[in-house]
Amino acid sequence: MQMYEALQAYNLPDERGHFGVYGGVFVAETLVHALEELRQSYEQLRQDNDFLSELDYELKHYVGRPSPVYYAKRLSEKLGGAQIWLKREDLNHTGAHKVNNTVGQALLARHMGKKRVIAETGAGQHGVASATVAARYGMECVVYMGSEDVKRQASNVYRMKLLGATVVPVESGSKTLKDALNEAMRDWVTNVEDTFYIIGTVAGPHPYPMMVRDFNSVVGRELRVQMPHEVGQQPDAIIACVGGGSNAMGAFYPYIEDKSVRLIGVEAAGYGISSGKHAAPLCSGRPGVLHGNRTYLMQDENGQIAETHSISAGLDYPGVGPEHAWLKDSGRAEYVAADDKQALEAFHTLTRTEGIMPALESAHAVAYAMKLAPQMSKDVVLLVNLSGRGDKDMDTVARASGIKL
Amino acid sequence: MSRISATFQKLRSDNKKALIPFVTAGDPNGQLTSMIMHGLVEAGADIIELGVPFSDPMADGPTIQRSSERALEQGVGLRDVLQIVSRFRQTDQTTPIVLMGYANPIEAMGYSEFAHQAQVAGVDGVLVVDYPPEESRELTSRLKASGLDSIFLLAPTTLEARMDEVARTASGYVYYVSLKGVTGAKNLDLSEVAEKIPQIRAHVDLPIGVGFGIRDGKTARAVAELSDAVVIGSRLVEEIEQAAPQDVVARASALIREIRQALDRA
Numbered sequence: 092m093q094m095y096e097a098l099q100a101y102n103l104p105d106e107r108g109h110f111g112v113y114g115g116v117f118v119a120e121t122l123v124h125a126l127e128e129l130r131q132s133y134e135q136l137r138q139d140n141d142f143l144s145e146l147d148y149e150l151k152h153y154v155g156r157p158s159p160v161y162y163a164k165r166l167s168e169k170l171g172g173a174q175i176w177l178k179r180e181d182l183n184h185t186g187a188h189k190v191n192n193t194v195g196q197a198l199l200a201r202h203m204g205k206k207r208v209i210a211e212t213g214a215g216q217h218g219v220a221s222a223t224v225a226a227r228y229g230m231e232c233v234v235y236m237g238s239e240d241v242k243r244q245a246s247n248v249y250r251m252k253l254l255g256a257t258v259v260p261v262e263s264g265s266k267t268l269k270d271a272l273n274e275a276m277r278d279w280v281t282n283v284e285d286t287f288y289i290i291g292t293v294a295g296p297h298p299y300p301m302m303v304r305d306f307n308s309v310v311g312r313e314l315r316v317q318m319p320h321e322v323g324q325q326p327d328a329i330i331a332c333v334g335g336g337s338n339a340m341g342a343f344y345p346y347i348e349d350k351s352v353r354l355i356g357v358e359a360a361g362y363g364i365s366s367g368k369h370a371a372p373l374c375s376g377r378p379g380v381l382h383g384n385r386t387y388l389m390q391d392e393n394g395q396i397a398e399t400h401s402i403s404a405g406l407d408y409p410g411v412g413p414e415h416a417w418l419k420d421s422g423r424a425e426y427v428a429a430d431d432k433q434a435l436e437a438f439h440t441l442t443r444t445e446g447i448m449p450a451l452e453s454a455h456a457v458a459y460a461m462k463l464a465p466q467m468s469k470d471v472v473l474l475v476n477l478s479g480r481g482d483k484d485m486d487t488v489a490r491a492s493g494i495k496l
Numbered sequence: 497m498s499r500i501s502a503t504f505q506k507l508r509s510d511n512k513k514a515l516i517p518f519v520t521a522g523d524p525n526g527q528l529t530s531m532i533m534h535g536l537v538e539a540g541a542d543i544i545e546l547g548v549p550f551s552d553p554m555a556d557g558p559t560i561q562r563s564s565e566r567a568l569e570q571g572v573g574l575r576d577v578l579q580i581v582s583r584f585r586q587t588d589q590t591t592p593i594v595l596m597g598y599a600n601p602i603e604a605m606g607y608s609e610f611a612h613q614a615q616v617a618g619v620d621g622v623l624v625v626d627y628p629p630e631e632s633r634e635l636t637s638r639l640k641a642s643g644l645d646s647i648f649l650l651a652p653t654t655l656e657a658r659m660d661e662v663a664r665t666a667s668g669y670v671y672y673v674s675l676k677g678v679t680g681a682k683n684l685d686l687s688e689v690a691e692k693i694p695q696i697r698a699h700v701d702l703p704i705g706v707g708f709g710i711r712d713g714k715t716a717r718a719v720a721e722l723s724d725a726v727v728i729g730s731r732l733v734e735e736i737e738q739a740a741p742q743d744v745v746a747r748a749s750a751l752i753r754e755i756r757q758a759l760d761r762a
């Protein structure tokens with residue numbers, strides 16, 4: 092009952108960043124004050140018309156918003172069921188939804204007088220989006236990246252350097268995204284006075300999950316206007332991939348109270364859920380505390396964080412934003428998973444039928460839509476949030492086909 | 497009275513300051529950890545902070561990260577740490593032990609199970625880096641019911657208003673993080689510590705320990721003059737990292753003995 096009421100007039104998180112039992116501020120004492128300062132600045136600016144119009148201007152002229160919705164007609168006809176529509180976040184500047192958030196946070200950093208920004212990155216998309224806005228606003232930028240990912244994503248590393256950022260390879264732990272996040276936190280603790288930490292997804296301590304959601308919710312707000320206008324109705328379901336969950340949260344948020352719209356998050360099943368080698372905490376993890384919030388995590392029986400696997404580096408994370416944990420428990424959103432093979436197949440199918448090459452992350456959402464559509468009638472509208480473009484994944488896709496570029 | 501309070505009371509009447517070494521449980525292995533602990537007590541340690549290894553030690557610098565990784569390679573989890581404490585307690589019933597670590601291993605075990613098992617093992621206090629007071633009311637009350645102290649951190653960035661909040665929840669002692677940074681950093685600023693400790697005293701009626709960045713007897717003594725206890729972590733863990741297995745106990749003890757002497761020198 093309590094959950095139902097909360098969703099009637101959705102107003103989460105609460106003042107301390109809780110979504111039910113999830114979220115919160117689980118950080119070392121040194122950061123408590125910095126997070127409180129950030130929360131206050133953000134609370135003030137999110138209601139400030141000058142700030143909001145500055146943000147709108149940047150999203151329009153720099154990012155290229157609004158992004159179109161596109162009817163994937165040949166794909167839909169091939170599948171012979173529901174209509175598949177795509178929200179084209181792949182057309183944004185830098186090629187993914189990540190920039191919606193980095194523009195917002197960089198403007199916030201500037202208002203707070205911080206001249207140095209840091210970021211963590213896995214695939215390098217958030218790192219590139221952060222380095223990009225740092226160049227745009229004249230800020231120093233340091234990006235932490237697991238040394239394994241530095242090897243796997245060499246071209247994005249070079250992109251960041253071209254943009255003037257310093258890329259620091261992280262050698263600790265599993266040398267991937269979660270360790271990059273740890274290292275960014277360590278930098279922030281050390282340089283807390285002059286540094287702004289741009290977190291790349293709806294995770295981390297409050298206010299990050301709320302703030303990153305708000306900045307990405309431009310996607311859902313556009314959809315609410317575009318869908319009736321161009322499709323003649325709101326979607327029957329919105330399907331988005333979930334790594335940390337920012338593109339999904341951005342699309343879902345303006346629809347949470349509109350319960351006629353199914354919200355479906357697609358996690359990375361890697362080699363398959365039963366293999367244990369995946370990145371699907373909502374589908375098969377347990378609640379715990381990591382990176383400043385309580386949420387579903389991939390972990391062993393001792394509470395050690397498990398190593399994850401996904402063909403898409405951007406989904407290769409053992410946690411998930413706390414708001415998704417809440418949406419799952421409350422039943423408002425459904426969470427499913429697509430494995431590496433299904434994502435690759437979706438990648439090739441979308442590329443061949445529509446001439447749109449999705450990011451491997453987004454391909455997970457496409458894969459689930461392809462599974463769902465044939466079981467549905469032609470008047471059903473599925474909206475897939477196509478969170479990014481696949482140029483960055485050329486090497487990975489080629490390697491999966493046994494080709495070396 | 498808790499073992500921790502009793503320890504501080506005795507030290508006060510002897511006009512001495514507490515020396516608190518930190519070691520990671522399971523580094524280099526569980527067997528050696530309890531031997532190291534006994535050695536530290538013999539060398540003059542008053543309280544031992546025992547690190548619970550965690551896969552993602554966000555507040556730790558490279559030295560303690562590596563130490564945690566070595567322990568994890570041995571498969572040492574929270575239950576094993578409690579076993580190490582039990583073993584230590586067979587021959588030492590007086591030295592307080594504080595578990596120091598991160599939230600998730602405790603979340604995974606469950607609060608009441610953890611509080612119960614920790615009490616049975618002979619733990620005296622718990623310090624969880626990523627449980628600030630606001631997020632740990634439930635755990636704190638379970639620990640209290642089991643007779644365990646909840647130790648909290650205070651930082652250079654902690655505002656005075658918040659110190660009252662910490663004071664309401666904390667027991668045993670409070671731990672002042674002497675610098676902005678991670679464990680093992682080298683930018684300790686004594687004058688900042690000197691400025692902050694009186695502020696803390698005005699709000700918190702508990703002994704104040706200071707840690708992060710204390711690497712030698714001279715600094716330890718200077719910090720002890722301002723506070724009630726000094727914590728030696730990374731410097732000691734370095735010693736353990738560099739020693740051959742047969743020398744670990746001797747080298748760890750030698751360092752702590754040297755610092756004890758510096759603290760006690762008239």
Ligand SMILES: Cc1ncc(COP(=O)(O)O)c(C=O)c1O
Binds near residue numbers: 293333338478
């Ligand atoms: C194109 C794209 N989609 C999705 C993600 C996953 O992040 P999130 O779940 O926060 O949207 C990433 C992360 O790198 C990405 O680059």
